[in-house]
Amino acid sequence: MYLIALKMLVGNRGKFFAMLFGVALTSLIITQQSSIFIGLMSRTVGFIFDTPQPDLWVMDPKVQFVDDIKPLQDTKLFQVRGVDGVEWAVPLYKGQIRARLSNGTFQTCNVIGLDDASLVAGPPTMVEGSLADLRRADGVIVDEAAANGKLAKPGPTPDSPKIPLKVGDSLELNDNRAIVVGIARATRTFQSQPIVYTTYSRATRFAPRERKLLSFVLVKVRPGEDVHAVAARIAQQTGLSAYTGPEFKGITIRYFMKNTGIPINFGMAVGLGFLVGVAIVGQTFFSFIVDNMRYLGILKAMGAPNRLLFHMILLQTALVGVIGCCLGMGLASLTSIVSKNSELAFYMPWQVPVVTALATALITLITTAFSLSKVLNLEPGIVFRG
């Protein structure tokens, strides 16, 4: 009888495709919007993600997220190094500096100043050159996306494509000459600004003069020491806050969740997608059931128990749900592939398809429940009405 149920479903092609479209659209919206939301949230912590070497990030207690820089006095570095359990501690500069491009326009860059000696917190992947090249005079490493985009040089004519920045080219950072010594691949930031890596001493030279320029102290805990215990000692002895990478990511994400409209905007889009799914699929399936009421009545008259009719309807909605969900997630994955190197923040961890599948299952169940009462209360006497 289940084959009969499937034939009854796919035989009505108009309604079958309308239901598939509804589920596919819903799962596409839910998957895509959730993935973009997660992608955006991931970008807020992209720099922390790219810097796995330290066990602890030490900062001003008032810092709310990774780009909220409250500079520290350089002496804080030495205080941290003096805390028991610290294997090493290095300075990190993180700030925004304006770059003057060769066509005269300005572009704000996210400049990362790495410890001159260790170069800890460098870019995760070098595309061209090496990290050690930062030790060359005026050396900077530029991220690949910026080199090909925002920092690229204009072509010879206004219509010609931009010329990517390459090793050996120069930049002007806050009136200071900088030479590109490498191109790196880094996780895009929330603001999508170009990322420029250089040494700490050079970064502080590029930066506008301020009394305090140390953004973070990156700490490696001595082997065998408890990270949280060392963090507590640092906080106690220096008055600074010390967080592990995951903790700092959590703080940053919570800030964006709480203080920006991103969650509510994306939440609304996802919710709307769900409602669209319930409306389209529910209505179409209900109409499909109404169309088939006479035939379901015949089955009931011929001895089909309610349990069998329930299973048949569940099978029909489940089939629509599974195919539609796969179509929607497939389309969303296609978006992911197409937008791989674009500005679109799309990141689909395994949880997104699971949530989408659950949402689709819920829509299927709501739809089934919606139609089922009509079928279960169906009077088989309907078969004798002309």
Next chain:
Amino acid sequence: MSTPAIVCRDVTKSYLTEKTVTPALRGINLEVNEGELFMLVGPSGCGKTSLISVIAGILNHDGGQCLIFGRDPNEMSEEERTAYRGKSVGFVFQSYNLIPTLTTTENVSIPLLLNGWNRLDATRRAEEMLAKVGLTNKSRSLPSELSGGQQQRVAIARALVHNPRLIVCDEPTSALDHTTGGEIMELFRQEALNGNRTLVIVTHDSRIFRFADRIGVMDDGQIVQVASSPSELQLDKTTKK
């Protein structure tokens, strides 16, 4: 002496509509024997459909007793009644009621599948049944590809395929022309009455009265006459075509 397949004693049925109670059956007394083709005739709204619904176990009656092969469907549980319909009753409807997205074989195999047959055996049996009603070459056709007469043949095959003891038919020839209607009734006599089956046919079509063993005339929820031949019938104009 023939064994009664259907014994109705003072069967009553009323429908409740908002504030009014409309009686449909007002004390039906009827006996139909096994192997008999019994026709129910009468004007629209006289209770014919209600009576066959009660007999088929689709509708509960309010009062009296209606024994079908010795058991009253009213006294069965919902599950028993569903099983009774699935095993013992075959249905033929006025508008054929074939499922349009299924082939004729699939339509015919439904009662077998509902009785637990596997698909292959059900398909084989359905094809045999289609051959018996003269539709060997239409086993893969959809209902929309068949004429009205062919569709009714498929419906008959579906009603007979699981070898039920009782067949109830609601206006089986009303949508067919005279010749096709006659052929369908011949088919009924040939195939349906084999194996001592009982047929109850509701009809308005006086052209097929001659096929009946007995004809019950209903009016206003009661059987007012049972005739052994069409010539004995006293029908008002609304019943005659």
